[in-house]
Amino acid sequence: MCGIVGAVAQRDVAEILVEGLRRLEYRGYDSAGVAIVDDKQNLTRIRRLGKVQELSDAIDEQHVVGGTGIAHTRWATHGEPSEINAHPHISGDISVVHNGIIENHEALREVLKARGYEFVSQTDTEVIAHLVEWELRSASSLREAVQSAAAQLEGAYGTVIFDRKDPTRLVVARSGSPIVIGFGVGENFLASDQLALLNVTRRFMYLEEGDVAEMTRREVKVFDSQGQAVEREVIESNAEHDAGDKGQYRHFMQKEIFEQPTALKGTMEGRITHNSVITESIGVNAVEILSKVEHVQIIACGTSYNSGMAARYWFEDIAGVSCDVEIASEFRYRNFVTRPNSLLITLSQSGETADTLAALRIAKQRGYMAAMTICNVSGSSLVRESDIAFMTRAGTEIGVASTKAFTTQLAAMLMLVTAIGKEQGRVSSEKEAEIVEAIHALPVQIESALAFDKQIEALAEDFADKHHTLFLGRGEYYPIAMEAALKLKEISYIHAEAYAAGELKHGPLALIDADMPVVVIAPNNDLLEKLKSNVEEVRARGGLLYVFADEQAGFEEDDTMKIIPMPHVSEITAPIFYTVPMQLLSYHVALIKGTDVDQPRNLAKAVTVE
Ligand code: M6R
Secondary structure, X not given: OOEEEXXXXXXXXXXXXXXXXXXXXXXXXXXXXXXXXXXXXXXEEEEEEOOHHHHHHHHHHOOOOOOEEEEEEEOOOOOOOOOOOOOOEEEOOEEEEEEEEEOOHHHHHHHHHHOOOOOOOOOOHHHHHHHHHHHHOOOOOHHHHHHHHHHHOOEEEEEEEEEOOOOOOEEEEEEEOOOEEEEOOOOEEEEOOHHHHOOOXXXXXXXXXXXXXXXXXXXXEEEOOOOOEEOOOEEEOOOOHHHXXXXXXXXXXXXXXXXXXXXXXXXXXXXXXXXXXXXXXHOOOHHHHHHHOOEEEEEEOHHHHHHHHXXXXXXXXXXXXXXXXXXXHHHOOOOOOOOOOEEEEEEEOOOOOHHHHHHHHHHHOOOOOEEEEEEOOOOOHHHHHOOEEEEOOOOOOOOOXXXXXXXXXXXXXXXXXXXXXXXOOOOOHHHHHHHHHHHHHHHHHHHHHHOOHHHHHXXXXXXXXXXXXXXXXXXXXXXXXXHHHHHHHHHHOOEEEEEEHHHHHHOHHHHOOOOOEEEEEEOOOOOHHHHHHHHHHHHOOXXXXXXXXXXXXXOOOEOOEEEEEEOOOOOOOHHHHHHHHHHHHHHHHHHHHOOOOOOOOOOOOOOOOO
């Protein structure tokens, strides 16, 4: 986690760095800092506890000049959030910012202490500063010193370093955490995410694992892990420039919830005709691979894991292909068995989640027929390291609570499942046409779900003073309930759990009382009557029920049960549809509670550390 920005320019860079940090704040927001040097080797370091705004105010108070600088917004791993632990860290003339974790920092700390270095923070980053300072004493250049230091570091990191005495040069090293270089005219930039730099450039180059780059105003030289000079591809970005703006919305999360109809149109564009899925549009060799798939292994974390859990029902029901879904942090550490002709799918909004990336790297050695990622960020590590990248094209997601990434992942998987079924002769052209019709209807369907905003806002009052909430669903609505519970706890800090409704009687029923709202997701499907029995089990024990029910489902409202009648939608896409009122519910509960909706406590958007 943590966000890094760097710049080498003729002009003063303080404003560029701060704007970049603002756009990266989703990566961490407990403290922030900059170090800027001018041509006369005058160094200014400013650090503040709290959000980037605190830093920005402090910079405004002083007139900070200098054309070379590095900046950082932090998500604490080693050492509490504090000004002392905030980056940049300094050793002699060396300034450093760092994203990731240095696993052998304790051993290095002892070595460096023995050499006479004093540590002032509890961070692992400070060892990089001292190590580079030490190596520079015998190296012929800062780059050489960084390369020697990097060879001693274990862990996953991205780090940027400058030497006050050489004030027009930055050196950056990538090992496990993303770094993108941005090219300007007579000035160059770098960041953890291109989003940070879209206001200054559109030309980008991603560093690869083990790369070290040296950057001046005029040139960028890249060296691979062997120290050989290499060329990396330069791309022209078409990412939205204003993705970092909330527009008319109060929060990014709200904006992103309301963007879902457009996001879904992006996901389906060029991938479906009026009645069929274009298998080739899924990726290179998709027809060949999908026609042979016998098993699917999905790996993901958080919201992406929940979408995999929901899609599992489709893989088995529609495509007739067995499917396992596992949390990446578990998968990566267990001895798993690879099934024959198994397709590995990683799901991720960011494409940088450390556990998912590590799981992919391990799995790639273990005989999967291909590795596909369903991802939202082009150029991300998962995209670059997978055989097939099926992009969700949801547009930049900034709110820490993932919303449009979830629904677009589901839409992408519905297309994938249909393509597999079709290529294997299990989905007839009639069935394919029915699914595709439902996919086409999604944007309008989601608009109709968004129209419940006001009604759900009123309902949210009932939840805001509660300490716990239970979400119930059956079949593919169980993972939708899991996602609803994750959203509520994440942004409102209310403890929430999801249960497969049939499981209630095996324990959780004991929790039911008048202080525990129970939210039920009740589409009109084959399991409706079973679900109704579960609802009665709650009612009989004095539970407080909120049932989001298909208008034809036949629920009747009374004192103990509020019914929110939802329009009848296609059973195929209904899991996506029912997600939206759940997102709105958590958003409005969080608003009433006054929490930090876009940047909830203790969390960060891209979890690039283990
Ligand atoms: O970028 P990813 O989809 O790989 O991220 C996975 C999780 O960290 C993420 O979904 C997290 O659970 C969200 N904050 C949930 O809203």
